Amino acid sequence: MPALKPTEFIGEITWLGCVPHRDQPEIDGHPVQAMQLTFAGLAGEVHAGLTRPSCSRVLSQYPRKTTIRNTRQISIISTEELSQIAAKLGLPRIDPAWLGASIVISGIPDFTHIPPSSRLQAPTGTTLTVDMENRPCQFPAKTIEARHPGHGTAFKAAAKDRRGVTAWVEREGDLIVGDQLRLHIPDQRGWSPEGS
Numbered sequence: 001m002p003a004l005k006p007t008e009f010i011g012e013i014t015w016l017g018c019v020p021h022r023d024q025p026e027i028d029g030h031p032v033q034a035m036q037l038t039f040a041g042l043a044g045e046v047h048a049g050l051t052r053p054s055c056s057r058v059l060s061q062y063p064r065k066t067t068i069r070n071t072r073q074i075s076i077i078s079t080e081e082l083s084q085i086a087a088k089l090g091l092p093r094i095d096p097a098w099l100g101a102s103i104v105i106s107g108i109p110d111f112t113h114i115p116p117s118s119r120l121q122a123p124t125g126t127t128l129t130v131d132m133e134n135r136p137c138q139f140p141a142k143t144i145e146a147r148h149p150g151h152g153t154a155f156k157a158a159a160k161d162r163r164g165v166t167a168w169v170e171r172e173g174d175l176i177v178g179d180q181l182r183l184h185i186p187d188q189r190g191w192s193p194e195g196s
Helices: 079-089 138-147 152-159
Strands: 004-018 030-032 034-038 051-053 067-069 074-078 103-106 119-121 127-133 165-171 173-176 180-186
Touching: 004 034, 004 173, 074 079, 074 127, 079 103, 079 152, 119 165, 138 152
Parallel strands: 074 103
Antiparallel strands: 004 030, 004 103, 004 180, 034 173, 051 067, 074 165, 119 127, 119 180, 127 165
């Protein structure tokens, strides 16, 4: 019996991006038209790799800089939530490159809260596995502040519950702007500490 259910929700890729390095306080992302994804993510991207050093997100599990599996290869945000963040900040728009986004997708409601372990699959078979919600952090705030003084400091509050998800490559392949990704969700009930 399949463990994942295809849904009727299909998102369209409206933007792809790459952050080649992080050696400065601001995010230095730029748009790309296509991605050739391997099991290590996007070659040349700061978040690529089969492993990564642990960070503040997993301090309850590991000391900082412990080598762990990289489930944060790709950062995905929705067009709709990006617009909501911009509105909360009082800006006409936010460039996804300022957030270090890898993919911007349109058409899947409440995108930040799709279940962990969901899959986003292109018709070619290229598949991303969702790890979890991407928490707002200081780097986009600094990047926005540098471009729109007085607005970046409110980023973390504006992006709460709207920051998108992180993901890793489950099946290698290419993605291009305009590709459609179908949402597949785990076929299980929500967790309850009391059991079923």
